[in-house]
Amino acid sequence: MIFEEEMHMLDGKKIILRSARLDEAEMLIDYLKNVAGETRFLMSEPDEINYTKKDEEQFIDEHNQSKDALLMLAFVDGEYAGTCSFESKSGSRRKKHRAGIGIALFQKYTGFGLGKLMLKRLLTELKNLGFEQAELTVVSNNEKAYHLYKSLGFKECGIISNANKYDDGTYADDIFMVLKF
Ligand SMILES: CC(C)(COP(=O)(O)OP(=O)(O)OC[C@H]1O[C@@H](n2cnc3c(N)ncnc32)[C@H](O)[C@@H]1OP(=O)(O)O)[C@@H](O)C(=O)NCCC(=O)NCCS
Numbered sequence: 001m002i003f004e005e006e007m008h009m010l011d012g013k014k015i016i017l018r019s020a021r022l023d024e025a026e027m028l029i030d031y032l033k034n035v036a037g038e039t040r041f042l043m044s045e046p047d048e049i050n051y052t053k054k055d056e057e058q059f060i061d062e063h064n065q066s067k068d069a070l071l072m073l074a075f076v077d078g079e080y081a082g083t084c085s086f087e088s089k090s091g092s093r094r095k096k097h098r099a100g101i102g103i104a105l106f107q108k109y110t111g112f113g114l115g116k117l118m119l120k121r122l123l124t125e126l127k128n129l130g131f132e133q134a135e136l137t138v139v140s141n142n143e144k145a146y147h148l149y150k151s152l153g154f155k156e157c158g159i160i161s162n163a164n165k166y167d168d169g170t171y172a173d174d175i176f177m178v179l180k181f
Helices: 022-038 053-065 114-129 143-151
Strands: 006-010 013-019 069-076 079-088 098-105 133-139 155-165 171-180
Touching: 006 114, 013 114, 022 053, 022 079, 053 069, 069 114, 079 114, 098 114, 114 143, 133 143, 143 171
Parallel strands: 098 133
Antiparallel strands: 006 013, 013 069, 069 079, 079 098, 133 171, 155 171
16 A cells, blocks of 8 residues: 655654655665664575565565555655555455564664654554554564564564574574554
């Protein structure tokens, strides 16, 4: 679905939230490689991000055309800062009430409330679309994200121990969280 452009002010900065455009495919691939290298809290290592421009254009297009998926980009004073997204767990009627969500910002744009603003907007959209619950996975030592999700009402509902194994041989658990509307 398309998230129509909206403007917010946060900490004296102008924030634009809107859907991704097809001509931003390369920007989004660069972003994925960068954010994957900035923390140990995302799905993969930067060298595992191998999407082509065509793959990414298709990904953007699918999200924009779909009724139950959204890519929401944030721009801070005109600079791309990160993405927040959801995808329905559909595939069958039994799962259609659930939305899986994700968020990652460049480190430079963390810590001043942007994550909270984006998630609040995303959750409002989900409620309006009729979803009954939002779900996510967070790496157990991602204290900032965990705190943020808790503050928005998400509750822990399970842990997979050693869900992540890093190149240095260390592990981290994944925590599943759910927010029921
Ligand atoms: C996680 C992330 C989305 C949070 O967004 P953000 O804009 O940095 O967070 P915000 O500034 O909106 O708010 C974070 C909250 O955590 C709190 N916080 C900040 N640092 C913290 C820490 N080390 N421990 C606990 N809480 C912390 C803030 O005080 C704020 O709480 P409040 O709203 O009750 O005041 C962002 O940091 C990010 O993209 N990180 C890298 C990728 C990532 O981890 N993605 C999430 C994967 S599940």
